[in-house]
Amino acid sequence: xxxxxxxxxxxxxxxLGSTFTKVTAFTLKDGDLVFTGRSQxxxxxxxxxxxxxxxxxxxxxxLDVKSMQSDETYATSSAAGGxxxxxxxxxxxxxxxxxxxxAMSAGARVLEIVSYEDEPGFKIEVLxxxxxxxxxxxxxxxxxxxxxxxxNAGVILESKIDTAVIVAGNVDAQARIGQILESGNVKxxxxxxxxxxxxxxxxxxxxxxxxxxxxxxxxxxxxxRKISETVSNGKVLPTPGAVLMGAELLAxxxxxxxxxxxxxxxxxxxxxxxxxxxxxxxQDIPDEExxxxxxxxxxxxxxxxxxxxxxxxxxxxxxxxAGPALILRQVDLAGSDLEQQLCNYAAxxxxxxxxxxxxxxxxxxxxxxxxxxxxxxxxxxxxYLSREYDPVAGIxxxxxxxxxxxxxxxxxxxxxxxxxxDYGKAVRILxxxxxNPGWSLLPKQPELIxxxxxxxxxxxxxxxxxxxxxxxxxxxxxxxxxGGTGNEC
Numbered sequence: 001x002x003x004x005x006x007x008x009x010x011x012x013x014x015x016l017g018s019t020f021t022k023v024t025a026f027t028l029k030d031g032d033l034v035f036t037g038r039s040q041x042x043x044x045x046x047x048x049x050x051x052x053x054x055x056x057x058x059x060x061x062x063l064d065v066k067s068m069q070s071d072e073t074y075a076t077s078s079a080a081g082g083x084x085x086x087x088x089x090x091x092x093x094x095x096x097x098x099x100x101x102x103a104m105s106a107g108a109r110v111l112e113i114v115s116y117e118d119e120p121g122f123k124i125e126v127l128x129x130x131x132x133x134x135x136x137x138x139x140x141x142x143x144x145x146x147x148x149x150x151x152n153a154g155v156i157l158e159s160k161i162d163t164a165v166i167v168a169g170n171v172d173a174q175a176r177i178g179q180i181l182e183s184g185n186v187k188x189x190x191x192x193x194x195x196x197x198x199x200x201x202x203x204x205x206x207x208x209x210x211x212x213x214x215x216x217x218x219x220x221x222x223x224x225r226k227i228s229e230t231v232s233n234g235k236v237l238p239t240p241g242a243v244l245m246g247a248e249l250l251a252x253x254x255x256x257x258x259x260x261x262x263x264x265x266x267x268x269x270x271x272x273x274x275x276x277x278x279x280x281x282x283q284d285i286p287d288e289e290x291x292x293x294x295x296x297x298x299x300x301x302x303x304x305x306x307x308x309x310x311x312x313x314x315x316x317x318x319x320x321x322a323g324p325a326l327i328l329r330q331v332d333l334a335g336s337d338l339e340q341q342l343c344n345y346a347a348x349x350x351x352x353x354x355x356x357x358x359x360x361x362x363x364x365x366x367x368x369x370x371x372x373x374x375x376x377x378x379x380x381x382x383x384y385l386s387r388e389y390d391p392v393a394g395i396x397x398x399x400x401x402x403x404x405x406x407x408x409x410x411x412x413x414x415x416x417x418x419x420x421x422d423y424g425k426a427v428r429i430l431x432x433x434x435x436n437p438g439w440s441l442l443p444k445q446p447e448l449i450x451x452x453x454x455x456x457x458x459x460x461x462x463x464x465x466x467x468x469x470x471x472x473x474x475x476x477x478x479x480x481x482x483g484g485t486g487n488e489c
C-alpha cells in the first residue's frame with residue numbers, strides 16, 4: 001500500500017444518512033474535477049464521527065492505499081429522518097403553499113401546511129404533535145396583509161414548542177412578529193418575503209436560512225457539532241437539498257456553460273422517495289403568465305417527498321399504500337405464500353434498515369418495492385389529463401392539469417438501489433416505474449440515466465464552490481457529452 005498524493009486539490013464529501021454514511025473523493029486538477037472513489041459504512045447514531053471514520057477507512061481499502069489527505073471537506077446529512085418542518089401562511093393556495101414549496105426546495109421534510117383559515121386549536125395540536133425543528137412563517141405580500149402572521153405567531157407561542165422560526169412574510173410586519181416571538185424566547189430569523197408580489201416567488205434567501213438552521217439543529221446529534229466546525233464551508237447541507245442543487249446545475253447550467261435542459265430526477269431512499277423536476281423552459285416565464293406562483297406547473301424547480309415510501313425504514317408504507325399483490329406483480333410474481341413472505345420481509349427491513357439482500361427472492365422483493373414506490377411518487381408529482389368537464393375552471397376532458405413532464409427527455413435514477421444494481425436492473429426499474437402512465441403527465445420515452453456511483457449529492461455540494469467544474473464533470477459522468485469520468489487519483 002502507498003499514500004495518495006493528489007496532483008491537485010483533494011476534496012472529500014460525506015453524506016450522513018439514516019442507514020449508511022457515504023464518502024466520495026475527488027481531485028480538482030487544472031480546473032476540472034476527477035472522481036477518485038467512494039465508499040460507505042453503517043451510520044453510528046450515537047457518534048456519527050465513528051461512521052465517517054469507518055467510511056474513510058473503507059475508501060482507503062477500496063483504493064488499496066494506506067492514507068489520503070483531504071484539502072477540503074464537505075458534508076450533507078439526512079440522518080434522523082432529515083429536517084422536520086411546518087409551513088405556515090395566509091391562504092392555503094397562496095402564501096401557505098408558497099412557504100411549503102420554498103421549504104421543499106431546501107431539502108426539508110414539510111410535514112404539514114397550516115393557514116390563517118385553520119382553527120387555532122387545530123394548529124396548536126399540529127405543532128405539538130409534529131414538534132418541528134423549524135417553522136417557516138409566511139403570509140401577505142409586501143405592503144399587504146399583516147394579521148395572518150401576527151395571529152400565527154401567537155399560535156406558535158401558545159403551542160410552547162421548542163423550535164426556530166424563519167419569518168419570511170410581509171416585510172412591513174416582520175419587526176412586530178420578531179418582537180412577539182422573541183418575547184416568548186423563540187429563536188427568530190428574518191429573511192425577505194418568499195412572495196413579495198402576487199406573481200413572484202423569492203426562494204433563495206429563505207432556502208439559505210433553512211440550510212443555516214439545519215446546521216444548528218443537527219449539531220444536537222452525536223459528533224455533528226465537531227463536523228459542522230471542521231467542514232471547509234461551515235455548512236452541513238440537507239442531502240435532498242444537495243441532490244436538487246445538482247439537478248438544477250445539470251439542467252440549467254451556469255454562466256458561460258449550458259445545461260442539458262429539462263430533467264426529472266428520482267431519489268429512492270430507505271425512508272423516503274423524492275422526486276425532483278427542473279424545467280429549463282419555465283425559468284424566464286413572464287409574470288403575467290404565472291398566475292399565482294404557487295401553481296407547481298409554472299415553477300422551474302419542483303420537489304415532492306413521499307415520507308412513507310422507502311425501501312427500508314418505510315417499506316411498510318409501500319405495502320400499506322399498494323398492497324402486496326401489486327408489488328409482486330411488478331416483478332412477475334404472485335401467490336398468497338409470497339405475499340406473506342413479502343409482508344414479513346418488509347417488517348424485518350423496518351427493524352433492520354442496514355440489511356443488504358443476497359437471496360434472489362429478497363432481491364426481487366426489493367425491486368418490486370422500488371418500482372411501486374417510484375410509480376406512486378411519480379404520479380403524485382406530475383399532473384394529469386382531466387377526465388371530466390369543469391365549467392368553472394374552464395377545463396374539458398383531455399386538458400392537462402398540473403405539472404406537465406411529457407416533453408422531458410431525460411430521467412435520472414439516484415439512490416442506493418441504483419448504486420447496488422447492475423445497469424440492466426437499474427434501467428428495468430425505471431422503465432417499469434414509468435410504464436403505463438394512464439392519465440398522468442409523465443415523460444414519454446425519455447433517455448434513462450443512472451447515478452451508479454451515487455454522486456449527485458456531491459455534485460450539488462461542489463456546485464456551490466466550483467460550479468463550472470461540477471457541471472463539466474456531471475455531463476461526463478452521466479455520459480451526456482463525449483468523454484469518460486477520468487477515474488483516477
